[in-house]
Amino acid sequence: MFLCGMPAGQTASGEEARLAALHQLNLLDTPPSESFDRITRMAAKIFDLPIAAVSLTDRDRQWFKSRIGVDHSSIPREKAPCGEVTDTGDLLIIPDLAADACYASSLLGQNGIRFYAGAPLTTRDGYVLGALCVLGTEARAVAADEVDALCDLAAMVMSQIELQHAFGRMDPLSGLPNRSQLMEDLGDLALDKAGTARFAVMVDLGQSHDIESISRIIGSTPIDQLVRDAAGILRTILGQDCNIYHVATTKFVFLSPPDVGEAAYLDFLSTALQTTRKGENSAIGITTAFGVVPLVHGKTDCTDMLRALNSAAYEAHFTASSISVYSDAMDEIHRRRFRLLRDFEDALQAGDQLRIVYQPRVGLSDRICGGAEALLRWRHPQFGDVPPGEFIPIVERSRFGKALTTFVLVSALKQLRAWKQAGLNLQLSVNVSACNLSEEDFAGEVASALAEHRVTAEALELEVTESAVMRDTRIALKHLHALSRMGISLAIDDFGTGYSSLAYLQQLPAQVVKIDQAFIRNLGKGERERTLVRSMISLSHDLGYRVVAEGVETGPEADVLQDMGCDEAQGYFFARPLEVEAFERWLATHRRPASGCGAADQAINE
Numbered sequence: 275m276f277l278c279g280m281p282a283g284q285t286a287s288g289e290e291a292r293l294a295a296l297h298q299l300n301l302l303d304t305p306p307s308e309s310f311d312r313i314t315r316m317a318a319k320i321f322d323l324p325i326a327a328v329s330l331t332d333r334d335r336q337w338f339k340s341r342i343g344v345d346h347s348s349i350p351r352e353k354a355p356c357g358e359v360t361d362t363g364d365l366l367i368i369p370d371l372a373a374d375a376c377y378a379s380s381l382l383g384q385n386g387i388r389f390y391a392g393a394p395l396t397t398r399d400g401y402v403l404g405a406l407c408v409l410g411t412e413a414r415a416v417a418a419d420e421v422d423a424l425c426d427l428a429a430m431v432m433s434q435i436e437l438q439h440a441f442g443r444m445d446p447l448s449g450l451p452n453r454s455q456l457m458e459d460l461g462d463l464a465l466d467k468a469g470t471a472r473f474a475v476m477v478d479l480g481q482s483h484d485i486e487s488i489s490r491i492i493g494s495t496p497i498d499q500l501v502r503d504a505a506g507i508l509r510t511i512l513g514q515d516c517n518i519y520h521v522a523t524t525k526f527v528f529l530s531p532p533d534v535g536e537a538a539y540l541d542f543l544s545t546a547l548q549t550t551r552k553g554e555n556s557a558i559g560i561t562t563a564f565g566v567v568p569l570v571h572g573k574t575d576c577t578d579m580l581r582a583l584n585s586a587a588y589e590a591h592f593t594a595s596s597i598s599v600y601s602d603a604m605d606e607i608h609r610r611r612f613r614l615l616r617d618f619e620d621a622l623q624a625g626d627q628l629r630i631v632y633q634p635r636v637g638l639s640d641r642i643c644g645g646a647e648a649l650l651r652w653r654h655p656q657f658g659d660v661p662p663g664e665f666i667p668i669v670e671r672s673r674f675g676k677a678l679t680t681f682v683l684v685s686a687l688k689q690l691r692a693w694k695q696a697g698l699n700l701q702l703s704v705n706v707s708a709c710n711l712s713e714e715d716f717a718g719e720v721a722s723a724l725a726e727h728r729v730t731a732e733a734l735e736l737e738v739t740e741s742a743v744m745r746d747t748r749i750a751l752k753h754l755h756a757l758s759r760m761g762i763s764l765a766i767d768d769f770g771t772g773y774s775s776l777a778y779l780q781q782l783p784a785q786v787v788k789i790d791q792a793f794i795r796n797l798g799k800g801e802r803e804r805t806l807v808r809s810m811i812s813l814s815h816d817l818g819y820r821v822v823a824e825g826v827e828t829g830p831e832a833d834v835l836q837d838m839g840c841d842e843a844q845g846y847f848f849a850r851p852l853e854v855e856a857f858e859r860w861l862a863t864h865r866r867p868a869s870g871c872g873a874a875d876q877a878i879n880e
């Protein structure tokens with residue numbers, strides 16, 4: 275059965291899969307290695323022949339990972355006996371090439387080779403990578419024990435390949451080359467392609483703490499699956515020829531083609547991201563971000579590039595497009611973010627850096643205060659007051675997100691208790707982060723905190739944003755229903771800035787909708803803007819919500835909103851967020867004289 279060319283059973287797609295498996299091993303065109311040469315020497319010795327090789331079958335060449343007695347590093351695949359071994363998956367013995375109809379005219383046959391024996395190099399998945407072969411310049415018979423030895427040695431070559439694959443170069447989960455391989459390849463490209471410009475891209479499936487908290491709840495197997503699925507999706511997007519590196523649990527890196535334009539490439543990435551996100555339960559989901567770093571082979575330092583990639587991917591989580599291109603200015607921002615995050619842990623312990631301010635919420639018809647929103651403030655020992663809009667999104671995305679909410683919640687409950695003891699019955703609203711809604715027992719912890727501080731559930735309102743709920747809707751809804759059953763009021767914060775429809779939000783057991791200040795700011799602009807707010811109010815009322823306008827800065831805005839039937843308002847027109855003493859002074863003139871204020875009154879009478 276000495277065949278030439280592709281056997282009938284071998285399909286083109288089977289060959290593509292085989293080539294993909296071979297390329298994934300990253301063995302082709304790598305330098306010689308003693309561990310393979312040792313086996314080749316042994317094969318030559320056993321057969322007492324001058325030529326032996328570990329020959330890998332690429333698309334149209336036989337490339338020698340190890341060779342003895344051969345000058346070339348490769349020969350054409352066409353009419354190469356090793357190519358036949360690959361195509362058939364069988365051992366091939368050609369006792370005399372000169373007498374063989376097919377191989378007499380082959381390159382080897384023409385160059386004086388008479389004898390060939392080759393054993394297939396087969397992976398566990400059944401892909402034949404090539405052959406371990408011995409060749410001689412005289413016709414020769416083969417003994418059975420020689421055949422056995424050749425097959426054993428071929429198995430040793432495969433063990434060696436698997437060993438390299440498993441240790442140090444490949445990620446066992448994704449089967450993709452890892453960070454060490456990326457570094458080595460970049461080192462090679464610095465020599466071979468010096469001066470070529472490209473983009474390196476890091477795909478971050480989700481920030482590690484997200485993944486950690488998700489895996490605490492649902493276990494690590496789905497995360498493994500997520501990583502494998504993501505690897506598959508990237509392969510589809512990027513094609514077989516692109517090397518994708520798996521550099522950390524949820525991070526992949528790949529390089530753009532050489533010399534592509536930035537705008538066109540970002541366009542490609544953006545389309546790829548949008549398309550995959552639309553897929554049902556796609557592994558490349560809403561928490562995925564792309565960090566992009568321009569590089570020039572031979573000039574860009576590889577370690578520095580990886581740091582820049584991490585920095586850009588981290589930044590990308592804060593951008594609307596989820597794609598961020600590295601720049602020096604961004605690096606500055608990133609360093610400050612990193613510093614803030616590191617220092618926030620100290621701030622939680624310090625006792626004098628974090629405090630709560632209170633912004634009153636006022637009934638529009640009677641201009642009486644019914645409660646307040648608790649807002650966190652941080653005075654950093656070096657940076658001074660850090661804007662909440664700067665540090666809160668950073669902390670919320672980190673492992674300290676939970677501690678942040680606990681700090682605000684406990685401070686608010688202590689304050690409610692103190693006010694109650696002083697005869698002041700108020701309701702306080704506390705902002706809840708997305709990370710709280712994916713916690714295992716958020717509702718239970720709120721219940722314990724209420725009990726510990728002896729505050730009734732009705733005195734507490736929790737504000738959630740649409741996006742926080744959407745991150746892990748199933749778990750979020752579970753918590754929100756439990757909190758609602760306890761009697762805690764729920765408000766949809768920053769309403770109108772998310773992407774969800776009111777119909778979707780109806781699933782939430784919320785009582786209050788807080789219209790985002792962006793809409794209120796536009797009230798003076800024109801009739802269209804006013805119509806929008808009027809419709810938001812009436813639609814919310816129709817669905818049974820109480821409506822609060824955020825960011826009311828002027829008397830006319832308050833009046834317009836009152837005319838539109840908006841229930842309550844919050845904003846600088848009434849009061850800025852106030853320190854506790856200032857709030858108490860302000861309250862003295864803005865609450866019902868005798869018994870406290872608003873809806874909270876009935877609720878807090880224990």
Ligand code: C2E
Pocket residue numbers: 633648649650661662663666670679682704705706707737767768791824825826827844845846847851
């Ligand atoms: P938010 O929950 O929508 O809070 C309202 C924000 O609007 C506050 O900003 C408040 O100071 C500001 N504001 C109120 N009235 C006006 C006004 O008339 N004009 C203008 N221009 N702004 C007004 P702040 O305190 O800077 O907080 C910003 C955001 O940070 C908050 O938006 C909230 O998302 C977050 N945040 C603040 N404190 C906490 C907290 O304790 N926990 C969590 N998770 N997030 C918080």
Ligand code: MG
Pocket residue numbers: 647705737767
């Ligand atoms: Mg809020």
Ligand code: MG
Pocket residue numbers: 767768788790824
């Ligand atoms: Mg808001």
